[in-house]
Structures are given as C-alpha cells and as structure tokens.
Amino acid sequence: MNDAILKLEDVSYRYADGTRALDACSLTIRRGTRTAVLGANGAGKTTMFLHLNGILRPSAGQVYREGMPLDYSRGGLRNLRSKVGMVFQNPDSQLFSASVREDVSFGPMNLGLEEAVARKRVEEALLAVGMAEFADRPVHNLSYGQKKRVCIAGVLAMQPEIVVLDEPMAGLDAVMQEELTTVLERLHAAGMTIVIATHDLDFAYGWADEVVVLQSGRLLAHGTPAEVLMRPEVQGKLGATPLVAEITRSLSLIGIDLRDNGYLPRSKNELLKAIAAQTRQEDSL
Numbered sequence: 001m002n003d004a005i006l007k008l009e010d011v012s013y014r015y016a017d018g019t020r021a022l023d024a025c026s027l028t029i030r031r032g033t034r035t036a037v038l039g040a041n042g043a044g045k046t047t048m049f050l051h052l053n054g055i056l057r058p059s060a061g062q063v064y065r066e067g068m069p070l071d072y073s074r075g076g077l078r079n080l081r082s083k084v085g086m087v088f089q090n091p092d093s094q095l096f097s098a099s100v101r102e103d104v105s106f107g108p109m110n111l112g113l114e115e116a117v118a119r120k121r122v123e124e125a126l127l128a129v130g131m132a133e134f135a136d137r138p139v140h141n142l143s144y145g146q147k148k149r150v151c152i153a154g155v156l157a158m159q160p161e162i163v164v165l166d167e168p169m170a171g172l173d174a175v176m177q178e179e180l181t182t183v184l185e186r187l188h189a190a191g192m193t194i195v196i197a198t199h200d201l202d203f204a205y206g207w208a209d210e211v212v213v214l215q216s217g218r219l220l221a222h223g224t225p226a227e228v229l230m231r232p233e234v235q236g237k238l239g240a241t242p243l244v245a246e247i248t249r250s251l252s253l254i255g256i257d258l259r260d261n262g263y264l265p266r267s268k269n270e271l272l273k274a275i276a277a278q279t280r281q282e283d284s285l
C-alpha cells in the first residue's frame with residue numbers, strides 16, 4: 001500500500017526578506033514509509049516541513065496530500081493538521097498551555113473526541129514518552145528535553161496518519177533517544193507514515209526506508225540509505241558517513257564480507273551480530 005501520501009511538486013519558497021529557502025523541490029512520500037531528511041544547517045529542512053502541514057505555502061509549485069492539492073482554507077488546514085502531526089524543532093514554539101496534561105490534551109479535545117477517549121489518549125501519549133509523572137507540572141519549568149517529549153506526546157495523542165518530526169532526538173538523553181526509537185518503531189508497525197529531519201547519519205542509516213538530502217534549498221539526493229549515504233558527493237556535502245557503513249566497507253577491503261543474503265548490517269547491533277557470525281564461521285573452518 002505504498003501510494004503517495006504526500007507530494008511536493010516543484011516547490012520553491014522565498015521568505016519575506018528574499019531568502020530562497022526551497023528551490024524547485026519535488027518529492028513523493030509513500031504511505032507507511034520512514035523518511036529521513038538530511039542536510040546542513042540552513043539547507044531548508046524546516047522550511048520543507050512547514051509546507052507539509054500548510055504553515056507555509058509555496059511561492060511556486062504545489063503540495064499534495066493523497067493526490068489532492070492542499071486546501072489552505074481554515075477548514076482545510078484544520079483537517080490537514082488532524083492528519084499531519086508536526087513536532088517542531090524548537091519546543092517553545094509548540095507549547096503554550098499552563099500544564100503538561102493541558103498541553104497534550106489540546107489537540108485531542110479540538111478533534112471533538114469524547115472526554116474519556118481524549119483523556120485515555122493523553123495518558124497513553126504521556127506514558128509513551130516517559131512523562132506521565134510530569135502531567136500536572138507547569139510546562140515552563142520543564143527542561144529542554146522534557147519539553148521536547150511533551151511536544152511529541154501532543155502529536156501522538158492526535159493519532160495522525162503522518163508524523164513529521166523536526167530533529168526530535170536533539171536534546172534528548174541516550175535513554176530517551178532509545179525509547180523514542182522504540183515509539184517510532186511501534187508507530188511504523190501500526191502503519192503510520194513518519195518523516196524526520198535529523199543530523200544523525202547513523203540513525204538515518206539504521207532507521208529510514210528512504211533518505212532525502214537537501215542542499216541550499218535543492219534536493220540533492222533521494223533513495224535508500226545505502227544508495228544515498230554511500231555516494232561520495234553526498235558524503236562530501238554532509239561531511240560524514242554512517243559509522244556502520246564505514247566499518248562494513250573497511251572490513252570488506254580486508255576480505256571480510258558481512259553480507260548475509262545481500263543484506264548489509266545497518267545498526268550497531270546488526271554489525272556486532274554479523275561480525276560474531278563471521279567469527280563463528282572462521283572457527284568452524
């Protein structure tokens with residue numbers, strides 16, 4: 001069921017001061033897929049994301065959801081935002097209620113859900129991001145990472161079809177990053193379409209089905225992580241390579257082939273398992 005759920009067609013965007021932040025970007029996001037959007041600071045990731053839920057409207061080109069051009073009327077945007085949940089890069093631009101619970105409740109209440117249903121969703125979302133015990137705390141006293149988690153809970157509680165997360169891992173501690181990865185896995189397994197902007201190449205390599213690389217507002221590359229992230233010109237622009245891919249390649253240069261039926265390890269755990277399997281093979285020879 002990999003039909004186009006979101007599509008950008010030749011989208012360009014200029015900010016009021018004349019900055020050209022997106023330049024003729026075309027991109028199709030297929031239903032149920034995990035997409036990582038990469039690119040240097042200022043490449044246009046946030047600007048692109050703000051087009052996906054209609055906060056920004058293209059200066060030229062068109063955005064589509066399920067084959068229909070976005071409807072920028074009040075009702076159209078309301079409907080769009082119930083389908084496309086957005087976690088902003090800066091949590092302070094998303095949180096506005098007094099308490100954590102109030103903030104996370106805002107979306108579900110606005111959907112017109114029954115109170116008991118909304119309350120259940122809110123509690124589940126707070127649990128999912130490890131913030132249940134903070135439900136009655138004032139939002140303004142939370143740490144940066146805690147605010148970020150509350151923003152993520154706010155979007156989860158809406159149960160949108162598509163979640164767009166702008167650098168969700170930035171500012172989260174290692175345990176929470178791991179937990180967020182598990183939450184994302186669960187959402188993916190439940191059929192949600194997920195789009196994430198990140199500077200973490202290792203995460204993108206291990207997690208994404210598709211990787212998009214932006215450079216100065218233009219789409220430099222789009223494809224599978226292995227295809228895109230191993231291209232020298234992409235590596236040059238991003239200034240790095242995924243560590244697992246680099247180790248796999250270095251080992252292949254000294255004759256250790258970690259491929260298993262054509263599958264290369266994509267995460268640290270898969271890499272360690274593949275190396276252990278090789279070692280066992282060597283031992284049995």
Ligand SMILES: Nc1ncnc2c1ncn2[C@@H]1O[C@H](COP(=O)(O)OP(=O)(O)OP(=O)(O)O)[C@@H](O)[C@H]1O
Pocket residue numbers: 015016017019020021039040041042043044045046047048089
């Ligand atoms: N409100 C604004 N007015 C004018 N220019 C802007 C505005 N917001 C962003 N820009 C410019 O648009 C370009 C794209 O910015 P954007 O925030 O989309 O980049 P990004 O890829 O998200 O970067 P980062 O990795 O730092 O979050 C940059 O040149 C930036 O300076």
Ligand SMILES: [Mg+2]
Pocket residue numbers: 045046047089166
């Ligand atoms: Mg950004």
